[in-house]
Amino acid sequence: MICDKPLTTTLDDALDLSDTVKRTGLIFGLTHTYVGYPLVRQAREMVLAGELGAVRMVQVEYAQDWLSTPLEVTGSKQADWRTDPARSGPAGCLGDIGTHAFHLACFTTGLRCTELAADLTTFVPGRRLDDNVQLMLRFAGGAKGSLWASQIAVGNENHLKLRIYGDKGGLVWEQENPNYLHFSPLGEQPRLITRGGPGAGGAAQWATRIPAGHPEGYFEAFAQLYLDLAEQMNARLEGHAPDPRALLVPGVEDGLQGVQFILAVLQSAQNGSAWTAMPRTTSAF
Secondary structure (H helix, E strand, O other), X not given: OEEOOOOOOOHHHHHHHHHHHHHHOOOOEEOOHHHHOHHHHHHHHHHHOXXXXXXXXXXXXXXXXXXXXXXXXXOOHHHHHHOOHXXXXXXXXXXXXXXXXXXXXXXXXXXXXXXEEEEEEOOOOOOOXXXXXXXXXXXXXXXXXXXXXXXXXXXXXXXEEEEXXXXXXXXXXXXXXXXXXXXXXXXXXXXXXXXXXXXXXXXXXXXXXXXXXXXXXXHHHHHHHHHHHHHHHHHHHHOOOOOHHHHOXXXXXXXXXXXXXXXXXXXXXXXXXXXXXXXXXXXXX
């Protein structure tokens, strides 16, 4: 089963779906598209291998400008449902792209967010849901983070940028230029890792299908998630373990965490940006 994010519009539905997946044992994938990019997987591989040392800071931003005006009143179907709480749930920009940014930060670092402090804003008059969110994040182990997601940032089309800093080096990746990963080891010359190039490791190579130097992007990232899920399904049908590189597809627990993230942000914003714990427990099953 493949589901778009957010997983559901309510926590009860998310818990129920998580329980169902666990009870049935069915293969389930969530389309956090950006984890299908080769160099996002490269970043994760490098962080988990200790090439950055202990992670100190994670900064992620996802800025768009397409909702800078009340587009929802012009007949735009894409804007209409995204700004309607009856159809999209209690979060606007937060649920649409904020969840992508949050998942990317957690996926690439392997860190668990323990608490957050949020400032949620609706800038466009008359809009029923948020169009800008700013967060501070605390992770298990002591790392800190910041997250900004906006759909009223004029001049930005789809600017998703990730920066990870450890005590031995830093990484920078941008979705609008996804075939390059900037690696800066402490005290050494910065290095540019390219998709399909000699610096790419096994995780990136698994997710690469086009020769080096050719554009590979959004559609291929989706395709990678489908390919990974197909590998899992075929392995189950054939009675053997799937290739471990195909297990990086976000699952139902990632979706449940995304819904919990939305609710924690809403709670924090409603309480004057107070620090709010992220739940440790997930499905009751």
